Amino acid sequence: MLRFIANRAFFSFFVLLAATAVIFFGISSISDPLGELRSEPNISPEALQRLIDRKHLEDPLIVQYGYWVKDMVTAQFGTDLKFDRAIWPELSRSLVNTVQLVILAELFAIAMAIIIGVLAGRFQYSIFDYGTTVLSFIGYSIPIFWFALILQIMAVNFYQATGIRAVYISGLSSVDVPSGFMFYVDRFQHLILPILALSVTSIATYSRYLRASMLEVINSDYVRTARAKGLNERTVVLRHALRNAALPLATVVGVNLGTVFSGTIIIETIFSMPGMGLFFFNALSTRDVYSIMAWLMVTATLALVFNLITDIVYGVLDPRIRT
Amino acid sequence: MDRHTPLLSVEDLVTEFRTPDGIVHAVDRVSYSVWPGETLAVVGESGSGKSVTAMSILGLVQQPPGRIVGGRVVFEGRDLLQMSPREMRGVRGKSIAMIFQDPMTSMNPVFTVGFQITEAMLAHGNMTKREAQDRTIAMLSTVGVPDAAMRFHQYPHQYSGGMRQRALIAMAIANRPRLLIADEPTTALDVTIQAQVFETLRMAQAETEAAMILITHDLGLVAELADRVVVMYGGRVVETADVRVLFHAPRHPYTVGLLKSLPRIDGRAERLSPIPGAPPSLIHLPSGCPFHPRCALSNDRALCRSERPPLRELGPNHRSACHFAEELVDARGLPA
């Protein structure tokens, strides 16, 4: 088992290495920080030269790549171009917030998908099945940002109608919240709408996969054997069928991650949450290539880490892979 | 157990399936009995209804599209078809156990073999996990799985095909059932492995003194293992007899055809003689006797076309569903 994990980790490392090259040369091919700096009217020649030296902007690209990688590894991505501010502190703070959102949203989506998928597969062609089918089609067709806005409208209307502040529509936490249990409740109230909005597409995708998978598995020979042994239906469905039906889900979750990250950019904007989305917006608005590249690297790493985790989960669930 | 009451008695069982093309009677008023300790072979081609009958006995028929619509299945004095799902679950895997055809797919790939066998035990008995584990390891040894203690913790994909089938046999006899149903247990295996598994089956039956319904299309297996035989065709029983009687004095043209189509080493033959025609589509069954379009005996007689022949007694323990069964005996010139 450990060998399996080590194997995967090793492979991921190489992909990460390749990603650094792709990101650096990709960004370099479409941007021109040196040209932009030169055309800015407010920089004195000495300041300009200092910037050029600091970031080696006149060296050949390969050399710049080397410096960038060195900065990434030894100096936590170094500093941004114009103001020489360290990139990492803010990036790492945003990272935590975003990861928290993504993990919660995905766990929620998986749980919902299992419930929906199992029930729909078990009661095929029932009202529940047709209903959830229609809902998942709608889920595929809804723009996340619009759904988030609708949720906000509904939340505010609810508040105006009842005077109860059930959920919040912006921010991560309230200003005046005490620590301890209430802190977590408050955080939950802030996160619930973003999580709902973020997970809509995932729920639609995962539940369809699970349903189809369940339908296949429930007619398999080993489920028939389980029934022939005299096991009750719940055990047959939840233990024997579901374990097998859930396997392909691990792969789908991995592939879906890019979409989820894209979603967080939008959701964080709409719900004013200080996460990687905000960082990214700022980096783009100042056209700071170093911040952008750092952001891309972190995102790529996150994606690889998550994929590694889903691979491991797959290995845990399916012994055929391990041995 | 009273030797005069059958252990299991299938009476006029009817199971139908709804298909896009119409309703199909996969089991059409089938009746046969199994006595304690005996081995009953159920023989027939694909589509004859032999497997569906077995699934109906255990209530394993998929509810749509299938449905049991008539008859009784009396086991140890109780009609299984009238039992509640809960009572039925108490019977499955405990009093009646089933072994299926394809060992590759009949075991759950994500659980260890040992777990799946102990699961069968724990579902029906009161014992600790430890006890179940010990018993399972002993059982695996009994059926000939080498190094049982280690194999207990292995997964199905780590077993060979023959070993898997033997593990499945162990799973079936784990709770000492009174009746074993083996549905084509060796068909999916290599010929060389077949003999081993088949030995295991024989031993398993001897160990538990269980009766066995052996569903197969392999007449060689029937000759070796069975005490009595039921021949099915088109969802119906066409002949039942003791095994020797069936092989030496069959009284249904289909059985005669089956036996004649077997290749034999003794005697000379230039060509195989299969039964002409093809097995009937259950949706468009011929009228009257389902076999009549392919029957050499029928000679296109009106009775065969119009009336379904009843299963009638022709001798001790010998029944046949043919209007003109007596002619068969005459033609072969054998003593009745």
Next chain:
Amino acid sequence: MTVPLPSTATDREGLAVAHRSQFRLFVSRFFRHRVAMISLVILTAIVVAALNAERISPYPYDGMNLPAANLGPTVEGGHYFGTDKLGRDYFTRVLYGTRTTIFVAMTVAVLATLTGTLIGAFAGYFGGRIDNILMRITDLVIILPGLALLMILTTFLGEGTPIHVAVLLSSLLWTLVARIVRAQFMSLKRREFVEAAILAGASPWRVIWRHILPNTLGPIIVNATLTISTAILIESALSFIGFGVKPPTPALGQLISQGRGSMQTQWWLVTFPGLMIVTICLTINFIGDGLRDALDARQAQRS
């Protein structure tokens, strides 16, 4: 987001027993096709309306009419979708925005499908090095969040015109098409009829064009519909955050973004453009599903 259909299994007797009763099977098939048909009608109506916005609506896109500002949906004056804070008729604005969306979506569909098919066909048929490189590229594209990449491209390369947005979108979405086409080609390549053609001396081009491609057309078309839907969602998201189609060219995402500030009181500003997006995508998805069903039925008949 392909959804595999439930499988038919054979019962022990070799009967092909569909896992639905006869009646339910019929209902299910009919329902699917009915829904697809209705969706087609609705979609066509929307497209025709959007393309003929000038003729349908008496109001121009930018026609300010302050006295009529901030009206909710109403029949008077024909402001079915209400008006915005400058008194512009919202129905008109949504219609023009829809036109842009349709234009971008169709362009992306054509560009991405053509590119993806070409590249996927090459990779699938010739395999080897080309295939490897292509697969690595698509893998990397999938790992990074598409929206972010598009935002970066727009920042440095974009101009905010629909064509530009369409090209940028295509540069990412071709990967999805390529994967499917490649898989199809790889499996079809091994089929006997292809081997026969090769043995008969057909050139690779001929084999691809006359033998493999016609069989791939089905999945390509189905996939194209999915691509359109995805393109619409991404384009509107980009326009919403200002990285897509920029004013003065109308776009649905823009309208939602502009209406966001007053959405608590003037809900129609956000709701109607969004509903339009949902409707278009929903109809496209239903049509795609119907197509896939018809395709599978044909496949089942053939084999």
